Amino acid sequence: MIRLGRRYRFSASHRLHAPELTPEQNREIFGKCNNPHGHGHNYVLELIVAGEPSAETGLLLDVRALDRLVETEVLGDYDHKFLNEEIAAFRELPPTTENVALDIRRRLEERWLSNKARLERIRIYETRRNMVEIE
Amino acid sequence: MKITRRSEFSASHVCANPGWTPERNREVYGVTSNPNGHGHNYILDVTVEGTPDPLTGMVMDLKRLKEIINEEVVDPMDHRFLNREVPPFDRVIPTTENIAREVWRRLEPRLNTANTRLHALRLYETEDLFVEYSGEAAE
Numbered sequence: 001m002i003r004l005g006r007r008y009r010f011s012a013s014h015r016l017h018a019p020e021l022t023p024e025q026n027r028e029i030f031g032k033c034n035n036p037h038g039h040g041h042n043y044v045l046e047l048i049v050a051g052e053p054s055a056e057t058g059l060l061l062d063v064r065a066l067d068r069l070v071e072t073e074v075l076g077d078y079d080h081k082f083l084n085e086e087i088a089a090f091r092e093l094p095p096t097t098e099n100v101a102l103d104i105r106r107r108l109e110e111r112w113l114s115n116k117a118r119l120e121r122i123r124i125y126e127t128r129r130n131m132v133e134i135e
Numbered sequence: 136m137k138i139t140r141r142s143e144f145s146a147s148h149v150c151a152n153p154g155w156t157p158e159r160n161r162e163v164y165g166v167t168s169n170p171n172g173h174g175h176n177y178i179l180d181v182t183v184e185g186t187p188d189p190l191t192g193m194v195m196d197l198k199r200l201k202e203i204i205n206e207e208v209v210d211p212m213d214h215r216f217l218n219r220e221v222p223p224f225d226r227v228i229p230t231t232e233n234i235a236r237e238v239w240r241r242l243e244p245r246l247n248t249a250n251t252r253l254h255a256l257r258l259y260e261t262e263d264l265f266v267e268y269s270g271e272a273a274e
Contacts, residue, residue, distance in 0.1 A: 002232050003267035005257075048267070057152065057163055058230035063264065064165055 003050045003120065004060045008070055010079040013040035014095040017084075030094075038082055044125040045074065045104065051117035061117040073107040097124050097132040105134060137254055138194050139182040142204045144213035146221075147174040148229040172216055177234075178259040179208065181242065185251035195251050207241040231260045235268040243270065 015038040016030035026034045033039070047070070053060045077087060083095040089103045101124045108119055123133045150167040151160040160168040167173070181204055185194040217224040217234070227233050235258045246253040259265040 001269075001271075002235065004232070005265045005267065007263040053230070053232040058150070058228040058233040059163075060232055060266075062163075 001050055002053055002060050003048050004063075004117075005046060005048050006063060006066060006070075008045045008047075008075060009042060010045065010075050011040060011042050012078055012081050012083050013038045014083040014090070015039070016094045016096060018094055038084065041126050043078075043100075044123075045070070046123040046125070047108075047119060048121040048123075049117045050120040051114075054116075061114050065113050069108065069111060069113055073111055074104050078104075097126045097130060100124055101132045101134050136187060136194055137182050137184045138197065138200075139180050140197060140200050140204065142179045142181070142201070142209050143176060144179070144209045145174060145176050146212050146215050146217050147172040148217040148224070149173075150228055150230055152228060172218070175260050177212075179204070179238065180257040180259075181246075182254040182256070183246055183251050184254040188250070200246075203242065203245045207245060208238050231258055231264070231266045232268075234258060235266045239268055239270055 014033075015035065016033040017026050017036075018029070021029065047066070049061060049066070051060055081087065083090050083100070085091075087095070087103070089095075089099070093099050101122050104124070105119070105122050108122075112119060121133060121135055123131055125131045148167075149170060149172045150164040151157075151170065152163075155163075157168070157170075181200070183195060183200060187194050212221055215221050217229040219225070223237065224233075227237070235256055238256055238258065239253070242256075243253045253270070255267060255269045257265055257267050
């Protein structure tokens, strides 16, 4: 088995706030990320795809098709947006990096392009020091 | 415990199946099928697993690891046109997937010893595109 990794970048703003909590609790849990006006990050999205390369082509999957899928399903919606207001999933849920990773996985799995190569892992770097990984 | 050593080499390649028409190759491989080739600065991370020696505190001598990677991979591939100068890429299409397998084939016999085992490779073709391989037996 071979794993292929591909990185993408998008920039977006968000505010972490849970409406069922008091302003003090929100401030305590989310810290600076609770600032009512939001703030932004340069996110790095890393996808790991696993499977067997085709014996004929030596390729695990068509990276250009993966790029198109990610552009259509993720980057087109996420890049240069205010996530809380412009991404449907975050009308209800706070756009923590954890929830962003779950939403991106759901989007990619719905339209996944190959039954030979599976999406094994997603990593999202919110900053160079903060990273979330889901299998 | 696992230790990882990073190496770099620069090489050119063409990804195309010689039995196909240029149009078919263009469709499958895109710009990488350009018959004149194109190059990358490859980055290779080699991870070796073992237990640190109680006397030296080392899984293996990292200088020795560097020499092995240089002998098997960097010296033969650096500043080469892989398809023309580095077998088996005269017959095996040098996709990143196939280069990773070839690197594994070259390194495994040198790094699997009584105390160490080649654990994984990560080969970056660009900063944003890489392949990971851990051999077939490990799966």
